[in-house]
Amino acid sequence: MRDITLGQFVAGDSFIHKLDPRTKIGMMILYIVMTFLVKKIYFLAIPFAYLVIELILSGISLRYILNALKPIRFLLIFMFLLNLLFTKGEHVWLDLGFWQLTGEAVLQSCFLAVRIILLVAGASMLTLTTSPIALTDGIERLFAPLKIFHFPAHELAMMMTIALRFVPTLMDESEKIRSAQMSRGADFESGNVFRRVKSMIPILIPLFVSSFRKADELAIAMESRCYHGGEGRTRMHQLKFRLADLLAILITLTFVAVLIVLLVLFK
Template sequence: MRQKKRSWQCSGGKRGLVPVATFRNIAIGQYIPGESMLHRLDPRTKIAVTLLLVVGLFFIDSYLGYGLAALYIALAVLNSGIPARFLFRGLKPVIIIILLTFALNSFLTEGEIIWQWGFLSLTKEGLYKGGLLAVRLILLIVGTSILTLTTSPLALTDGLESLLRPGRRVGIPAHELAMMMTIALRFIPTLLEETEKIMKAQMARGADFESGNLLQRAKSLLPLLVPLFVSAFRRADELAIAMEARCYRGGEGRTKLKQLAFRPADFFVLAGSGVFIVWLALVA
């Protein structure tokens, strides 16, 4: 049986090898071009359905409801053509948060005790609640990742601006808000990749991010902050210069090469998804 190759890096001159921490697994903020129906949908449709899904997941309180929501998300993933392993790989950076959420709810929720050791009490109700919250987090991450994976930055900006446009009557800067949110989303994978490069560079100089307890590992990450902030400000400055060089002056008077327009598929997806998600939130 062939073994999967892993990326290894020497650390601190110590004997042995430690796996290089990678941040490229996070799917939120990345875009994968494609020709699927999900890629061709109007960005406003995808944004609206994603918001409905996020809100609906907080109203579901049963495993049956989450199972149906997972089936809905699975159908969306199949339609998008995005490899499922890519989405699930994006859960690795937050797996500790998911496990911690499950553990805290399992031991801190009062109810029928099924196991006890000292002051720790594992309850039946805690397991049920912890499982629900863990599944909710997984579905939230996967569901929101589909939006950015199937929507280009330009389309996402146009869609957000169009949805926020009614707020301009009360002084809400729709274009500027949409631009800021889109840039923030797109900077996530960029900054994580920069963090990985800095970690590899410091490991080559003898830094050790793998040994020690949790507190010691957290302290070892502090030297990453200064170069990471410097890199972030440098990239932001370069982006600002590039936008000014292209005569960017905000959304006032700007025209668009591609005008957004709803198609029959958008109405079908929006209506069908809306009815299904509302039904899940109220009934399941």
């Protein structure tokens, strides 16, 4: 209960784990570009191959990827059926009069479903192999050049850092408040949806009040420790772009190039 963090990080020592978070963010962006460039199902083999290689190199068990896909299973089925129902085509496989099942519809439904699976699996590879702290660091530094356009890279990263820090604290606190209200006879388990939502008020209000107080006290503590925004700030842990990072980016770019060539050749 106390160790829930945003995303699910699996600590490890693999080639992928050791990459600079910026590299991994870049890899994910290129991977997403790949899946979106593809318009035909068989070309998805290229990003799929990339994902498999990444998975093997990371040593992450396939179970984690399947877990990441679990929450979207209903969305997947829904999208699949929707496309099956409404995609028109010429190769009729089954004719019910009011509706025809076409080969195009099957192909299109499969294509979209596989693409979503690949996207979610790829994105979860990033959070599975990168600790939230490293991810925050990566985001801050990757977006730092955008500061000239007033993009609040530092503020965003600081918000993420604080959120990560306080998730376990607030979880503990909500558990305590819940116990206390249950001791006063509160019932969170019975009644219809409306009643249950209403019964959460005695938990939510103290939690909000406490979060505000925490925010207030934290702000004072940060100020006392000379915090004055991102201006002129340094970091103890410097991110280092190593040979492995270069290699990873080059391999990814090769995949993109191969895909583009294939797409042009088989247009």
